[in-house]
Amino acid sequence: MMWRGGAQVVSLGFKSLMLHKLRSALTTLGILIGVAAVVAMLAIGEGASQAAQEQIKRLGSTNILIQSIKPPVNEQSSGQSSWSANIYGLTYQDARRIRATLGPHIELMVEVRLNDKEIRVADQWLQSAMLGTAPDYLDVMGLKVARGRWLSDTDNRTLANVCVLGGNVASRVFPMSDPIGSVLKASGNRFVVVGELEPLGRQSGHVGRSIDECVFVPMSTSRRRFGEINIKESGGSREIESVELHEIKVKVDTEDNVAHASEVIKNLLQRSHKQQDYSMTVPLELLRQARESKRRFQLLLFSIALISLIVGGIGIMNVMLATVTERTREIGIRRALGARKRNIIDQFLVETVVLAGAGGVLGLIVGLLFSWAAHLFWDADVYVRPRDPVMAFAISGLVGIFAGVYPAWRAANMDPVEALRHE
Amino acid sequence: MTQPPEPAPCVAELSDVRRHYQMGTEVVRALDGIDLSIRRGEYLAIMGRSGSGKSTLLNILGLLDRPTSGEYSLEGKPVSTLSDKQLSEVRGRNIGFIFQSFNLIPQLTVLENLEVPLFYQNAIGPESRRKAEELAVRVGLSGRLKHRPTELSGGQQQRVAIARALMNDPLYLLADEATGNLDSNTEAEILTLLDELHAEGITIIMVTHNPAMGDRAERVVWLADGRIHHIEEHAR
Known part of the structure; x- marks a missing residue:
């Protein structure tokens, strides 16, 4: 009986709303736009934020990245001869100190040095970066060996002239044949190819070189064969640089220790470097910042959504007040026929909730369609959390109740005698 | 000597009912x-000129208004002290309104x-539907159940209203100038219908200033x- 009564109240609400189709539709539109905006904005905002967080996570949440950067050229050095060596960046000393200070907190640590070289394979020439590193590099970077093997500790100890090819190098230089066992030459040295990596496919690398384009050699071999001086020739001028290490990557044992470790490293480097010739990247820190900015962004969205829903709610309240006045006599009749105040409140509240609910459902559909279109046509990253539509719908229902309470209360508290006399 | 017939029991009783309104500084004694x-x-x-207190009395009899003082009781139960909710429930169960x-x-x-x-007594179901159909037949409206009021003539609409007033088996029908908006032919039809209902034992209280209608009543209360x-008292 209760349920039947409830269904009847709802069906009555629909009937009354259908008496004024245009008015009901326009009122619903207010909520529809609000909800659609919330759903679409949340989906696009969440998508962008997730893409950014994904990128940061790929750097590894327990990693700390330290890179050599060329310090800004000052007046004095620019006046000097173009032959002067430019010495900067991270040193072997830095790496040793970090290792010694952090000790047990380091799970893995690899150093990277890069030498741009012309590589000759049989009769081909190839411009590539020779990347000197340690065996741990493979794990730290999350790389996989496609064929052959990776660099070993023995290679490093014996200064072996071996190399492993990055994913794209192998297919470029040896499109047909198996590269393992082939020999390539760089700076007059011969390197035997012992392995080939799977291509990573995404943009990831060191100091502007993609990992897939590098040729990997043992760190000790790199130091011995190539020395510390890198000569770059560009536009007729020669630039001579001396950089011991281009990058140090530290993988800390737990996320909790990342902040402490990065502080220690910062202090260490500040003491030994007179100029800012290095940069530190802490993905966990970036992740925190990304989350923080996402939170702020969501607050902004929430405010916009709130404003639009308040506007929609005011629209509903306005219409319901007009409806109540218009139906004063009906209220009087119903009261005379035994309706309690409560029944009148229910009746009008149901109408506002139906209006707002319809706006909520349609707004949800429009919002999802819009997000989908944004993904399709603008290639936007879109992500709809399951709770967002539910929330949008719940909020629209709440707005309906909020906007409906006062008009319904006014309807219920009319004097039945006055209401019946109303023309 | 014959004994006067035993008076029928009372459905409603008013004793020293007063209804006063404050109009600015003046107190209007409507009742x-x-x-x-x-x-x-x-x-x-109930008859009288406008301003005589007919409408106020009707509102009190209909439980739409409360006396300022005095007691009104339905079947012996006082109703002046009931809450708005209780009053609504009593009204819904006991009174059948017919409006002008x-x-x-x-x-x-x-x-x-x-x-x-x-509906307001939570009594909607197959039974209420059957009752509605019966009453529609009784007032001469069979086959019109699916129509909307605007598709009916004035006389038909008033028949619907009379049927509606009977749905809750009221203690009395309370008719307020029930034929005021009807032409004389239709008025006669409606009055005949009320006569028939009365003959079936239904208590009718009619508020009017139309003497032709007063003539149909057994008793006419003149207010001033x-x-x-x-x-x-009219003999019938």
Whole structure:
């Protein structure tokens, strides 16, 4: 009986709303736009934020990245001869100190040095970066060996002239044949190819070189064969640089220790470097910042959504007040026929909730369609959390109740005698 | 010597009912001490000039308004002290209203209009539907249950209203100028219908200033200045 009564109240609400189709539709539109905006904005905002967080996570949440950067050229050095060596960046000393200070907190640590070289394979020439590193590099970077093997500790100890090819190098230089066992030459040295990596496919690398384009050699071999001086020739001028290490990557044992470790490293480097010739990247820190900015962004969205829903709610309240006045006599009749105040409140509240609910459902559909279109046509990253539509719908229902309470209360508290006399 | 017939038991009783309104600094005594018993099954007319207190008395009899002082009781139970909610429930169960302007709800069909009083008693179901159909036949509206009020003539609308007033088996029908908006032919039809209902034992209280209608009642209460001026008894 209760349920039947409830269904009847709802069906009555629909009937009354259908008496004024245009008015009901326009009122619903207010909520529809609000909800659609919330759903679409949340989906696009969440998508962008997730893409950014994904990128940061790929750097590894327990990693700390330290890179050599060329310090800004000052007046004095620019006046000097173009032959002067430019010495900067991270040193072997830095790496040793970090290792010694952090000790047990380091799970893995690899150093990277890069030498741009012309590589000759049989009769081909190839411009590539020779990347000197340690065996741990493979794990730290999350790389996989496609064929052959990776660099070993023995290679490093014996200064072996071996190399492993990055994913794209192998297919470029040896499109047909198996590269393992082939020999390539760089700076007059011969390197035997012992392995080939799977291509990573995404943009990831060191100091502007993609990992897939590098040729990997043992760190000790790199130091011995190539020395510390890198000569770059560009536009007729020669630039001579001396950089011991281009990058140090530290993988800390737990996320909790990342902040402490990065502080220690910062202090260490500040003491030994007179100029800012290095940069530190802490993905966990970036992740925190990304989350923080996402939170702020969501607050902004929430405010916009709130404003639009308040506007929609005011629209509903306005219409319901007009409806109540218009139906004063009906209220009087119903009261005379035994309706309690409560029944009148229910009746009008149901109408506002139906209006707002319809706006909520349609707004949800429009919002999802819009997000989908944004993904399709603008290639936007879109992500709809399951709770967002539910929330949008719940909020629209709440707005309906909020906007409906006062008009319904006014309807219920009319004097039945006055209401019946109303023309 | 014959004994006077045993008077029928009272359905409603007013004792020294007063209703005063504050209009600015002036107190308007719309009702100023009404004593009246309404007998079961009687046909009562309340008449008087406008301003005599007819409407105020109707509102009190309809439980839409409360006396300022005095007591009003239905079947011996005082109702002046009931809460608004209780008053609504008593009104819904015991009183059948017939209004001058019919007062049907336009967005509902005839059937739905008939069911409104039972809706507020949570008594909608196959039974209420059967009752609505029976009453529609009784007032001469069979086959119109799916129509909307606007598709009916004035006389038909008032028949719907009478059927609606009977849905809750009321203690009395309370008719307020029930034929005021109808032409004389239709008025006669409606009055005949009320006569028939009365003959079936329904208590009718009619508020009117139309002497032709007063003539149909068994008893006419004449109001003047908020008091009962005199009571006419008509032999039937």
